[in-house]
Amino acid sequence: MALLEMKNIVKEFPGVRALDGVTFDLSSSEFHALVGENGAGKSTLMKVLSGVYPFGTYSGEILVNGDPKRFANVRAAEQAGIAIIFQELSLVKELTVGENIFLGREPARFGVIDSAMLYKRAAELLNDLNLPINAHTKIANLGIGQQQLVEIAKALSQDAKILVLDEPTAALTESEVKTLFGILEKLKTRGVGMIYISHKLGEVFRMSDRITVLRDGKTVGTNATKDSSIERVIALMVGREVGDIFPKTSHEFGETALEVKNLNVFDTDVTDKKIVDDISFSVKKGEVLGIAGLMGAGRSELLMAIFGAWNGKNSGEVFVEGRKVDIDSPSEAIEKGIGFVTEDRKRFGLLLEQNLLDNLTLAGLKQISGVFITHRSRETVAAQKSMKDLRVKANSPFTVANTLSGGNQQKVVLGKWLLTNPKILFLDEPTRGIDVGAKQEIYAEINKLAKEGLAIVMVSSELPEVMGLSDRILVLHEGRLTGEFTRTEATAEKVMARATGNV
Amino acid sequence: MNEPKEQGFKMNTSALRAYTMIGALALIWLYFHWATGYIFLTPRNLSNLMLQTVQGGLTAYLNIPAFIVTLGGMLAWRGAVKGITESETIPVADATFKSFGQSYVSPQIGWILAAAAVLFVLFIAFKQIKTKKEYGIGHANPTREILQSLLPIGVIIAFIYVMNSYAGVPIPVLVLLAVALLGYFITNNTTFGRYLYAIGGNADAARLSGINNRLIVLKVFALLGALTGIASIIFTARVGSASPDAGVLKELDAIAACVIGGASLIGGRGTIFGACLGALIMASLDNGMSLLNVRDFMQEIIKGAILVAAVGLDMAGKKQN
Numbered sequence: 011m012a013l014l015e016m017k018n019i020v021k022e023f024p025g026v027r028a029l030d031g032v033t034f035d036l037s038s039s040e041f042h043a044l045v046g047e048n049g050a051g052k053s054t055l056m057k058v059l060s061g062v063y064p065f066g067t068y069s070g071e072i073l074v075n076g077d078p079k080r081f082a083n084v085r086a087a088e089q090a091g092i093a094i095i096f097q098e099l100s101l102v103k104e105l106t107v108g109e110n111i112f113l114g115r116e117p118a119r120f121g122v123i124d125s126a127m128l129y130k131r132a133a134e135l136l137n138d139l140n141l142p143i144n145a146h147t148k149i150a151n152l153g154i155g156q157q158q159l160v161e162i163a164k165a166l167s168q169d170a171k172i173l174v175l176d177e178p179t180a181a182l183t184e185s186e187v188k189t190l191f192g193i194l195e196k197l198k199t200r201g202v203g204m205i206y207i208s209h210k211l212g213e214v215f216r217m218s219d220r221i222t223v224l225r226d227g228k229t230v231g232t233n234a235t236k237d238s239s240i241e242r243v244i245a246l247m248v249g250r251e252v253g254d255i256f257p258k259t260s261h262e263f264g265e266t267a268l269e270v271k272n273l274n275v276f277d278t279d280v281t282d283k284k285i286v287d288d289i290s291f292s293v294k295k296g297e298v299l300g301i302a303g304l305m306g307a308g309r310s311e312l313l314m315a316i317f318g319a320w321n322g323k324n325s326g327e328v329f330v331e332g333r334k335v336d337i338d339s340p341s342e343a344i345e346k347g348i349g350f351v352t353e354d355r356k357r358f359g360l361l362l363e364q365n366l367l368d369n370l371t372l373a374g375l376k377q378i379s380g381v382f383i384t385h386r387s388r389e390t391v392a393a394q395k396s397m398k399d400l401r402v403k404a405n406s407p408f409t410v411a412n413t414l415s416g417g418n419q420q421k422v423v424l425g426k427w428l429l430t431n432p433k434i435l436f437l438d439e440p441t442r443g444i445d446v447g448a449k450q451e452i453y454a455e456i457n458k459l460a461k462e463g464l465a466i467v468m469v470s471s472e473l474p475e476v477m478g479l480s481d482r483i484l485v486l487h488e489g490r491l492t493g494e495f496t497r498t499e500a501t502a503e504k505v506m507a508r509a510t511g512n513v
Numbered sequence: 514m515n516e517p518k519e520q521g522f523k524m525n526t527s528a529l530r531a532y533t534m535i536g537a538l539a540l541i542w543l544y545f546h547w548a549t550g551y552i553f554l555t556p557r558n559l560s561n562l563m564l565q566t567v568q569g570g571l572t573a574y575l576n577i578p579a580f581i582v583t584l585g586g587m588l589a590w591r592g593a594v595k596g597i598t599e600s601e602t603i604p605v606a607d608a609t610f611k612s613f614g615q616s617y618v619s620p621q622i623g624w625i626l627a628a629a630a631v632l633f634v635l636f637i638a639f640k641q642i643k644t645k646k647e648y649g650i651g652h653a654n655p656t657r658e659i660l661q662s663l664l665p666i667g668v669i670i671a672f673i674y675v676m677n678s679y680a681g682v683p684i685p686v687l688v689l690l691a692v693a694l695l696g697y698f699i700t701n702n703t704t705f706g707r708y709l710y711a712i713g714g715n716a717d718a719a720r721l722s723g724i725n726n727r728l729i730v731l732k733v734f735a736l737l738g739a740l741t742g743i744a745s746i747i748f749t750a751r752v753g754s755a756s757p758d759a760g761v762l763k764e765l766d767a768i769a770a771c772v773i774g775g776a777s778l779i780g781g782r783g784t785i786f787g788a789c790l791g792a793l794i795m796a797s798l799d800n801g802m803s804l805l806n807v808r809d810f811m812q813e814i815i816k817g818a819i820l821v822a823a824v825g826l827d828m829a830g831k832k833q834n
Contacts, residue, residue: 317721319720319721339723339725340720340721340722340723340724341723341724341725343723344723350721352718352721357715357717357718358717358718358721359718359721360715360718361710361711361714361715361718361719361781362714362715363714363781363782364710364711364714364781368707368710368711372707372711372718372719372722372724373722373723375704375707375708376704379704380704381704382703382704382705383702383703383704384701384702384703384704384706384707386702387644387645387647387648388648390648391648391649426722
């Protein structure tokens with residue numbers, strides 16, 4: 011009997027069907043990898059399994075050891091033996107390893123914690139897993155890799171029979187990965203079933219028994235690893251045709267607008283860790299340069315650093331129209347003619363509770379309105395024109411931003427940057443979470459802007475989008491440039507192979 | 514994913530709370546009772562501004578939460594005041610200085626000011642008609658614009674009439690109006706004012722749009738210092754003496770006034786007009802309860818309850834969004 015079965019899981023968010031009838035199963039002592047592009051539905055599926063999305067918010071069936079389960083919350087899933095280790099760790103940094111492992115389940119008598127017992131049991135547990143970690147150490151003093159191992163120890167202390175690991179090796183060094191895999195092998199012998207989400211196909215093929223590929227919220231294949239190949243998995247992940255849904259018009263490019271030489275970007279916390287590793291590229295006027303890569307490849311960080319908005323260290327040289335520039339803040343970048351349509355419009359793009367006029371004129375306020383004194387009427391004219399050009403569906407510039415649909419909000423963010431009169435425009439996930447109609451309009455706008463001579467650098471996780479719009483594509487993998495293709499050379503398989511580091 | 518957002522939160526609060534506080538603090542302090550309370554010295558304004566700037570710097574550049582900097586600053590400076598004055602109340606001897614807080618402008622001057630204000634209102638109305646035509650925004654309708662300006666004109670005339678029927682407009686009220694107008698102008702018609710709302714609304718988006726958040730926060734604190742200076746001059750003059758513990762807990766009245774006036778403690782929302790209104794409500798309560806001989810302890814309980822209720826309503830409104 012299967013340890014876990016998930017049948018016909020459907021999960022909908024407003025406007026999107028994130029999971030569309032996914033079926034998945036896991037046996038005990040099995041290492042089952044779950045792969046797919048960003049947004050394919052892997053994390054959503056695991057959130058359904060672990061009770062983050064409680065029963066009733068999805069449809070379909072979950073069976074553990076043949077028993078139907080309806081988890082009302084994460085706690086209920088844990089009691090059924092399901093433990094999930096998320097990318098963002100959920101340990102309390104100021105408590106010790108032992109305290110974290112038994113958090114909420116401390117051995118206690120009359121409400122007084124029996125510390126001796128707690129640390130004894132924690133030490134036994136760590137010993138049992140061959141983890142060289144002292145139970146008295148504060149979590150804050152451990153590296154990310156060791157913290158991950160503590161999370162696993164914690165899950166096992168709760169008798170987890172099903173262990174879900176979401177990109178566990180993303181932040182680990184090679185020796186830490188080795189330790190982790192050693193422990194996972196050990197768990198396998200004890201009958202624990204593991205679901206392993208990873209972009210790193212090398213690891214997946216090294217460790218897994220079976221591989222399930224998700225695409226657009228559907229299961230597109232489950233195969234035994236020994237009968238499969240990396241090429242085949244990539245083909246399944248990419249799947250859809252990159253057809254002519256993006257009418258690309260060709261035109262002549264101008265001279266080089268932006269050139270970046272040997273750019274390095276370092277992590278804000280771990281200051282010697284490179285997030286972007288020695289990247290050089292250039293983009294011409296009228297050219298659309300696509301940057302492909304998986305989550306965590308360093309794409310957004312690359313743009314942030316050029317734009318002067320990265321909070322950590324970075325080094326390298328930037329040339330705008332042939333002149334070397336030294337950009338330390340977004341205002342300097344704007345002055346030099348760079349615009350940046352940031353990702354996650356709600357978090358980085360919009361003043362949600364303020365009106366469209368305030369939003370549209372924010373970045374270019376001093377150009378549009380005045381350096382010290384503002385002129386409402388000039389701004390109104392500019393905002394109205396922008397709304398008309400981009401076909402923002404709203405009653406007036408005085409409509410509050412959070413009442414708009416995602417697509418219209420995205421157009422407002424784009425409009426804000428176009429009002430700064432940029433020569434170079436960065437787009438980070440320009441169509442994330444918006445409907446197909448609005449997507450097409452934004453694609454048309456990008457093509458039009460390129461034709462008008464704007465140099466465009468676009469980061470997108472949607473492969474068809476990158477391939478359909480770009481004249482040239484750079485592929486990043488773990489901060490390094492692993493591939494560069496012209497429009498005609500690029501195929502989804504080639505790009506995905508480079509993005510996953512499987513060349 | 515929520516953590517970075519909350520970081521932004523702190524920034525919001527610091528900037529916007531400080532800013533809305535300025536408005537209300539100045540107004541409330543002016544009209545009622547505030548003084549950090551040491552002997553008046555001419556350079557005091559300046560020194561106040563500088564001290565506030567130091568506090569702003571701590572908030573903006575060292576990321577110390579505004580609340581802590583303000584609270585710590587308050588304790589420390591109050592201590593300094595006690596040290597300087599040796600904990601004694603110092604009477605104001607200078608008659609000119611006293612007049613800042615205690616005298617009235619003559620009825621004639623009151624009417625002249627009223628006339629100036631009416632002309633100003635009409636000027637604004639005409640200017641709006643002109644710009645609307647020039648930029649082709651909306652329907653320029655001169656009659657409506659002029660009719661719309663009748664209300665403020667009426668209020669101005671009524672106000673002066675009522676004031677004159679007693680002894681004329683008090684000087685502190687004039688200062689209040691001047692500060693409020695200036696505040697209104699800054700918040701509505703300057704890039705600085707716009708950036709305040711932007712930082713309060715979404716500090717990350719503001720920063721990425723090229724705004725120097727830290728500098729703006731610093732300026733807000735400097736402004737707060739300047740306004741505190743004005744407020745303390747008026748208060749000291751009004752009471753006729755400077756005592757070391759004058760104005761204790763008035764900061765809470767100020768916050769209450771802002772919140773009642775619609776300012777959000779989370780940031781991004783609030784107006785000078787609202788803060789004035791809130792201050793008026795708080796002052797009316799004070800005054801009314803005193804006239805009704807409500808006992809002192811009851812007054813404090815009622816005001817405390819109103820403050821909590823106002824913030825509670827603000828939060829509830831936020832949640833609904």
